[in-house]
Amino acid sequence: MLEPASNRRLLIVDPCDDCHRLLPGLRNVGWDVHSCTLSSAPEHPCDVGLLRLQAMHLQRPDAVKDLISRSNTEWIAVLSPEELRMQNVGDFVCEWFFDFHTLPFDVSRVQVTIGRAFGMARLRGKGNVHAAELAHELLGDSRPIRELRKLLSKLAPTESPVLIRGESGTGKELVARTLHRQSQRHDKPFVPINCGAIPEHLIQSELFGHEKGAFTGAHQRKIGRIEAANGGTLFLDEIGDLPLELQANLLRFLQEKHIERVGGGQPISVDVRVLAATHVDLENAIARGRFREDLYYRLNVLQVVTAPLRDRHGDLSMLANHFAHFYSLETGRRPRSFSEDALVAMGKHDWPGNVRELANRVRRGLVLAEGRQIEAQDLGLLSQHAFTSSMGTLEDYKHRAEHQALCDVLNRHSDNLSIAAKVLGISRPTFYRLLHKHQIR
CATH class of the missing domain: 3.40.50.2300 (Response regulator)
Structure with a gap:
């Protein structure tokens, strides 16, 4: 017809x-x-x-x-x-x-x-995902990402500090930007600073600013990141890398709500909401004397944990297509789809670098692909990968096989669960029961 x-x-x-x-x-x-x-x-x-x-x-x-x-x-x-x-x-x-x-x-x-x-x-x-429209969205329909969006909608309107925890590459800055965008401060500045990327001797000046002549090379007044975020949101990424001396200064600011520029003696009131992120175990850092416990409790009023990509079953193909469209503009090549082999290889990969690793592999694949589709080898993945596992009971093997089958079919048919159930040869109610059993979606 x-x-x-x-x-x-x-x-x-x-x-x-x-x-x-x-x-x-x-x-x-x-x-x-x-x-x-x-x-x-x-x-x-x-x-x-x-x-x-x-x-x-x-x-x-x-x-x-x-x-x-x-x-x-x-x-x-x-x-x-x-x-x-x-x-x-x-x-x-x-x-x-x-x-x-x-x-x-x-x-x-x-x-x-x-x-x-x-x-x-x-x-x-x-x-397909329109990259321009979704560049700042938390993409995905898996249970972890749905729960994350729901949590952020509750936390965003508050003024309390939020500590964002998760593995590297799981989108902690994207979470921070989402909190800012959904807050009452959305029309004010969002100022990020990576505490682990700035030389230690420059961090104080970067955070608090300095007056002209405060030190050699200070030829003019500099407004620090905290002051630049006045009225808006300050995002302290990799807060666990902040030196102890600066931790004390940051704690003082959080308590008193004012700063002093380096070389200046005049208190400056600053109104910001502070969001912090880390991939390190702060509790362990406290035990080793590398992070102040009082600062930890100031920052950890509310907490968000980002899920690793390996736990976001069904989101892989959506994210891969998003990055294929996003980076096609950079490479000057037409967006490509992924071959069946590439989808299988992505489903088997453990993604230790999480979403950041996926983005980088797709970017590489767009450059290397010679055909109309991106193949597993273009992504730097093996199409046939042998996985070894420890021996277990027959029930263990059945459970792992069942879980893997559900993950594989969701990676390819997350947009249509009826087709996913049909591919597995089971009814839709049975499919939902198995998703619940394995705590997927």
Whole structure:
């Protein structure tokens, strides 16, 4: 059965006479066809695009790349035999287009290709994430991320300090930005500072600022990060790396709500909400005398724990597609999907670097991929990885196999749980019961 015409929109860009002769046949099989110039094409949403690719387009390829990247659908190139022989046209078409046709048209073949492009566009669209819209969102639908979003919605309106804990790469700064964005201070500054990335002798000046002449090289007054965040939110990342002397100064600020610039004697009142993050065990650091217990209790009024990627079952493919779209703008390559092999390899990988590692591997994959899809080897992962496990009872093996099967199917079908259940050959109620049993989602 044909899709309704309103759901099958074809846009022909810079059409030629041969393109116009296609219109009656395409409309007869259910396509709603429109044509326009390249410059006005972004104003016309479509499900499939057909571009009459000419020498002028190849001389200004960025306009074509921009159109295809932003349209979030599949495009077919139309070329004359002469244009097909132009230098580098083959690489350009293979990189950016779903398929191509040479003139004169084989009408029946064109209709088949457009239909296949439409199907591929719909398939790709299910996993697509608009990077610009979601750049600052906590993406995912797993149980840990849903619970995190719910917790942040409760904590954001308060003025209390929040300590954000979790492994490296789990998005602690993103959590801090979410708390700020949902707070009453959202229209005021959000000022982050990485306590582990600034040389120890500069941290005090960075945090509290300094007056002109306070030390050698202080040629002018400097406003510190705390003062710059006045009215807004101060985010102290890797707070566990803050030297003990600075911990005392920070504690004094939290108690008295004012600072003094280095070299100055005038107290300056500052109103900020303090968020702190760490991946280290602060309780252990306190026991070893490396972190002040009184500062710990000042910062740890409210607490958020970010989940590692290995526990976010079903979020992997969504995040991978998000990064593929986000970094495609940087690499100048078209967003690519992931092969089945790549999805399996990602599902088996333990992700010690968490979401940051996933982002870096996808970025690498976009650069190295030679085909239309990103393969496991492009990500630096093994497609067939042997895992060894200790011996256990038959029930242990069954439990692990059941858990792995649920994780694997969620990695590929998290957007449609009915299909996920069907792939496993079980009913939807049974599928939900198993998710609950294994505490997934």
